[in-house]
Amino acid sequence: MTACSAQDIQNSCGISNMPNLTEFTELRARIADIWRDLFAEPDMRIEDSDNFFALGASSLLAMRMATAVAEQCGVPLTVLTVAENPTLAGLAEQVRELAAAEGAREVGEL
Numbered sequence: 001m002t003a004c005s006a007q008d009i010q011n012s013c014g015i016s017n018m019p020n021l022t023e024f025t026e027l028r029a030r031i032a033d034i035w036r037d038l039f040a041e042p043d044m045r046i047e048d049s050d051n052f053f054a055l056g057a058s059s060l061l062a063m064r065m066a067t068a069v070a071e072q073c074g075v076p077l078t079v080l081t082v083a084e085n086p087t088l089a090g091l092a093e094q095v096r097e098l099a100a101a102e103g104a105r106e107v108g109e110l
Contacts, residue, residue: 027073028092034068035088048089052082075099 032046038061046055052062062082069091070077075098085094 024092024096027095028088030072031069031092031095032088034065034072038065038068046088048087050088051086052088052091053086069095073099075102 028048035046035052035055036042036044038057039055052065057065059079062079066077066079066082069075073095075095077095077098081094081098082091085091
């Protein structure tokens with residue numbers, strides 16, 4: 001696996017410190033796609049306020065989701081973070097904050 005900079009990671013997940021609504025919308029769409037894959041429901045409609053666990057997810061599915069989001073977005077996402085931010089909008093915001101922190105950390109390492 002090739003090492004990526006924080007900017008590469010942010011770009012791969014559609015985030016670049018998320019100042020604009022379009023990028024945040026793309027991030028929410030990417031996370032919603034991960035949820036659809038995990039639930040094996042490609043046509044499932046997912047709203048910002050939908051709760052991952054209320055939709056039927058178990059803790060095992062939450063582990064799979066945290067891993068998928070972490071891999072696709074390059075952020076250190078944990079199951080605890082998922083449990084504390086179970087809605088689509090809440091989780092997307094948390095991923096955005098984690099990505100920004102990763103970018104700041106990388107800049108600080110230079």
